Amino acid sequence: MSIPASYQPFVDDIHGMIGLCEGDFELFRTHREFFARNSAALIEAIASVLMTHAPSRATFEEGRGDLESLKGKLAAWVGELLGAHDTPEFWHRQFVIGIEHIVRRIPNRQMVGLATKIREVLLPLMLQEAGHEEGLRLYLAFQRMLDSVVALTTTLVDEGQRRCLLEATGFSPKLVENLQAIVFEKIRAELSPSG
Numbered sequence: 001m002s003i004p005a006s007y008q009p010f011v012d013d014i015h016g017m018i019g020l021c022e023g024d025f026e027l028f029r030t031h032r033e034f035f036a037r038n039s040a041a042l043i044e045a046i047a048s049v050l051m052t053h054a055p056s057r058a059t060f061e062e063g064r065g066d067l068e069s070l071k072g073k074l075a076a077w078v079g080e081l082l083g084a085h086d087t088p089e090f091w092h093r094q095f096v097i098g099i100e101h102i103v104r105r106i107p108n109r110q111m112v113g114l115a116t117k118i119r120e121v122l123l124p125l126m127l128q129e130a131g132h133e134e135g136l137r138l139y140l141a142f143q144r145m146l147d148s149v150v151a152l153t154t155t156l157v158d159e160g161q162r163r164c165l166l167e168a169t170g171f172s173p174k175l176v177e178n179l180q181a182i183v184f185e186k187i188r189a190e191l192s193p194s195g
């Protein structure tokens, strides 16, 4: 699947800044045994974080997702990463992962939060199992992949909100941009010490 042309600049921006590259995918493949040994524990840790954090748990309690289904999908995701390359198909897939969260009304802050928790689990494991230097390389590669998913998800939220405004108001894109600037100035004022 290709990426819609209007989304390509988002990919270029994220790709250029985060720097996820083919070498990162190669590293995942080199360490496939690490993932085979640890993915079950990682998935359990993720499930535990989501069930411990009340706002995340609400996703499942309110029927916006199913925990067992999530565990299965996460296992498939780790498998996918071991076969992935830095291709339009990979980036398309990250958009799909992002939108699956957005339609379930999972806020950006929870995406960022879970990414932090995933890092906290992986860093000691990677250092311990692959040694300091190689473990750090693997960790940084995984971090670039994780940050790419989160960055694309947050980007899709921005894009969806912009499109909501365009559709709801019938304004031109420029007018919507101006309206957003006004609203953000109001928020800035609310947040200022004298506000």
Ligand code: HEM
Pocket (backbone or CB within 6 Å): 050, 056, 057, 059, 060, 064, 065, 066, 067, 069, 070, 073, 074, 077, 096, 097, 100, 101, 104, 106, 110, 111, 112, 114, 115, 146, 149, 150
């Ligand atoms: C860095 C953060 C996250 C990553 C990398 C991630 C990864 C994934 C992946 C790969 C899928 C499968 C998508 C698909 O194939 O359709 C998925 C689905 C899902 N994720 Fe996440 N996720 C993250 C954060 C979260 C958070 C914070 C929640 C909060 C509750 C969450 C809840 C879900 C749910 C409910 C599903 C669908 C499960 C189902 O009902 O089938 N995820 N996630």
